[in-house]
Amino acid sequence: MNRKRWIRWAVGTALVGLGLLVGLGKLSRSWTYQLFGEIYPRVETSERVVALTFDDGPKPGQTEEILGILKRHGVKASFFMVGRRIERSPELAARVLAEGHQVGNHSYSHRRLVLKSPSYVQEEIDKTDALLRGLGVQGELLFRAPFGKKLVVLPWLLSRSGRKHITFDVVSRDDETQDVGLLTSRVMESVRPGSIILFHDGGQDKPGTVQAVDIVVGKLKAQGYRFVTVSELLALGGITPASGTITASTAPAAN
Template identity: 85%
Template sequence: MNRKRWIRWAVGTPLVVLGLLVGLWQLSKSWTFQLFGEFYPRVETSEKVVALTFDDGPRAGQTEEILGILKRHEVKASFFMVGRNIERHPELAARVLAEGHQVGNHSYSHHRLVLKSPAYVQEELDKTDALLRGLGVQGEILFRAPYGKKLVVLPWLLSRSGRKHITFDAVSRDDETQDVGLLTSRVMESVRPGSIILFHDGGQEKPGTVKAVDLVLGNLKEQGYRIVTVSELLALGGVAPASTVPPAN
């Protein structure tokens, strides 16, 4: 190899590797694209209907406050629960289900399920499924990846079992701020018919989330929206296949 070729190789190879790594990172965190499998960031519909979802719970105190707001608004939501938190608060998890809300799988430990072995990822799914069945969850259990992150192994395992991966397209980012006005505006500016809205009832204490959920529900109802569970939203049909939804982030 002459000197010029060696320089091109020495400079070009790291750039190619860096480009691939950046591409994989972007793919892993995209909310609106997945390599394969059933993947649902939203539903295509002209009907003014949306699904409200909560992640990371149950959390003592906060989940109860959310349940109170949902009851007052006469709304059913979908809670994607972490297995360890179900073990910590089984009565609270059971209450969510008993009050008519949908309960889904958000992994057992809430670790990012990228660069993990198939055995590790499958165990994260299975342990939480078993806990949910123990609560009395019947039928299909929907799944949402921790932090919305996935790459190859997780979509492959979900696809192999014909399992739906639920993400979102109207995001409050209440894991970053508790500014009530900002949380409310972020959701209301991005929501549209068929949206899946993301808030959190778990993690750190979120007093702003509680207030924002109340405001968002009031605003949605004023605008003529109906709020349903994720399964009810999916049943409307018109869901865009994952392969036709281009990456947006």
């Protein structure tokens, strides 16, 4: 191969590789598409109904504030919990369930499940599943990837076991800012019937999130929106639980 041909080949190969990397990056960040299985960023419906979701908890001092707001407004939400944080605050995790909210799996360590071995990813799922069952969660366990990131292994493992991957179509980005006005406007400008809204009750302290959730819930209720859990939203869209699961989610009986 002469020098010019070698250069053309090298440049072409580099461009193909760059394009592949860009494509994989977009795939890993997509809220609406994955290579295998079921992914749900929202549900198609004309009914004014939304699912409010919280990631990364439970966190003492913060999850309680969110629960208080939800109770005052009389609405239910879905909490995607991290296994390690359940271990640190089992009573708080149990309280979320006892107050009628849905609890889902957000991995054990909250590390990105991208470019990890199948055994590593499966362990992240299984350890948190076991903790959720220990709390008394019954029925289908929904999953949300840390940071919403996935490539091949995670979707393949979820699809193999009939698991649903729940993402979102309305993102407050409260992991980037605690400006209450900005958080509120981001949600209100993007929400529509069937939306799945993302906030966080874990991580760094989020006083702006607490205020924004209060405002957003009030505004949406005033617009005629009804709040349901993710499983209830899926059911409204005709999406049924995985085969062999129990449809009810109940807390353990109080002592």
